[in-house]
Amino acid sequence: MSLEATIDVRGLRKRYGPTVAVDGLTFTVRPGQVTGFVGPNGAGKSTTLRLILGLDRPDEGAALIGGRPYGHLRKPLSEVGAMLDASAAHPARSARHHLLWLAHAGGLPARRVTEVLDQVGLASAARRAVGGFSLGMRQRLGIAGALLGDPPVLIFDEPVNGLDPEGVRWIRGLLRSLAAEGRAVLVSSHLMSELEDSADHLLVLGRGRLLTDTGVRELLDAASGGHTRLRTRDRGRAMAVLARAGARVASLDADTLTVSGLPAERIVELLGEHRVPFTELAGHRASLEEAYMELTRDAADYRAAGQRAEDGS
Ligand SMILES: Nc1ncnc2c1ncn2[C@@H]1O[C@H](COP(=O)(O)OP(=O)(O)OP(=O)(O)O)[C@@H](O)[C@H]1O
Known part of the structure; x- marks a missing residue:
């Protein structure tokens, strides 16, 4: 893992027709922490994540991963892992094939596929078609894809959405352990309560603007004291x-x-x-x-x- 495990967003702005989806965002996501990216539906979270990952172009500003825009990363899968949409895998493919295909495209060894399938608890379902997977299994597969290149920066869009309590507990533990390894972990959610036991830092978004950028402990101490x-x-x-x-x-x-x-x-x-x-x-x-x-x-x-x-x- 490189030492530059950060995401730097500077003056990011994106408009779709009359809608300003992201309205001048500036923040830094630091290594060794789980940073919660919170805001109601439509606040601009997914748009921001897409801009960070080079899936859309900002009208103004920049988003840097380890100091460089996504498009300039030499080995993207080894520099940032992301799960934006858990249903992105082809339904007829097995979990293992889906990941092998990703690994091949990213120049990663096949042994990583076995490792990440183990890590997310899908080893026994590796040869089953993704089309028959439950939502929780799909989330795990999406996370496996993000972890494939062992990247120092991880981005998960609503990973807890629709999961049962056991799945939620598993994801919280995983996020914590990824941050404990020194990675920068950015996790979006539309519910503050979902981040209760996992986030160290909070970025709160409302109508495309940053409302709050604060440590969770400081926030809780100030309110509880x-x-x-x-x-x-x-x-x-x-x-x-x-x-x-x-x-x-x-x-x-x-x-x-x-x-x-x-x-x-x-x-x-x-x-x-x-x-x-x-x-x-x-x-x-x-x-x-x-x-x-x-x-x-x-x-x-x-x-x-x-x-x-x-x-x-
Ligand atoms: N491709 C697009 N074309 C037009 N409008 C868009 C597009 N993508 C996002 N928007 C609009 O931009 C705003 C922000 O949407 P975005 O999906 O980023 O919010 P969000 O915080 O991720 O919400 P959610 O929790 O519902 O995913 C919304 O008003 C949305 O309708």
Whole structure:
């Protein structure tokens, strides 16, 4: 693997007729990390990935893999692996033949085919026609194709889409291990929750623009840090005491409050001083989705679009 495992996108712009699909994107995907590329349907994720992979031409800007545009890579399969469409294999071909054909076209040895079939758990189905494969098996075959050249940069477009929980767990583990080997791994998804246990970094896209470029840990820490869940029989007095001290307090149910803006130790002190009884006090760990909502409280645009995506319309 080369050391230049990066994707650099600079001022990328692409328009289809009246639709601006990608609107001035700049970001870097770094080695040793899983970078989540998130946004609702139509946000421009697939277009960006196609531009990075030289499958479409940008109107402006550039996308570089290890410092060079895709078209200038000497051995593309060994420099970047991608799965954009899991149904790309010919249905009458066996999994093994499909990969042998790819390996041959990319100047790779046949032994790599055996290795990647093993790696994705398809060894026993290698001689079956792809047409009879389940969606999960097709995803695995697409991933095998991406891994064929042992590339330092990997791109997966919605790899989790339509998979059962076992398949989702497998893909998460694979993404993590590929990043742990020092590769740059870019994974798109239209759902933040799908990236919960796999992404180290997040690029959030809305209507062709980059809304957020952040580390997942920083995002979660910022959103989780200030929240404490408090259970008390005397909700009214607890709210009054804490609000007077500058906290933001909200009711969750008859005897539970969430408190933000004060550290847990200060909450305990205040409740003690004012003799407000409580039975439970716990730090709250935000989910990735909650953390992102907190960060973009004012970005109604993304949310409106995201909501439509969640509704499936
Ligand atoms: N070849 C094309 N011709 C015309 N419009 C296109 C083309 N490709 C993409 N678009 C439009 O560009 C916008 C971005 O689409 P894109 O597929 O990149 O979004 P996406 O974030 O990948 O969405 P999805 O999650 O649905 O795949 C959409 O409005 C789409 O209709």
